[in-house]
Amino acid sequence: MLVARSVALFVVAALFEIGGAWLVWQGVREHKGWVWIGAGVVALGLYGFVATLQPDAHFGRILAAYGGIFVAGSLAWGMVADGYRPDRFDVIxxxxxxxxxxxxxxxPRGR
Incomplete structure (x- = not known):
């Protein structure tokens, strides 16, 4: 059950972080304005909060592991939001x- 909770928290964190960064990108690069940028900043702040809810207490471990979720999630976000098509090297x-x-x-760790 702890693994399922942890994975769910990683997914929620990814939605906030990747979504927040995408909103800022849209606000600045696509000239959608300050409302988009502000929403992105709020989402990025929520990402930071969600990361604290992980059952493991080691900040470095959580953020290092989250990097894998971020990479895969970013490719998935690009596919859904921007029509990006990853090649085989992206997927691998x-x-x-x-x-x-x-x-x-x-x-498993011997603790």
Whole structure:
């Protein structure tokens, strides 16, 4: 159950971080204005809060593992929001990152 909760929190964090960065990008690069930028800043702040809810207490481990989610999530966001089509190297790289995330977070440790 802890793994399922942790994965769910990673997904929520990714939605806030990637979505927030995308909103800022849209506000600045696509000239959509300050409302988009402000919404992005709020979403990025919520991402920081969600990360604190992970069951593991080690900041470095959480952020390092989250990197794998961020890579895969960013490619998925680009596909949905911008019509980006990842090539096989994007997909392989994202899978490697997700394996790394799983090792960092969920490998059995003798504590």
């Amino acid at each position: 790289g994202a899978l490697v990152c997700l394996v790394g995330m799983a090792l960092i977070m969920y490998a």
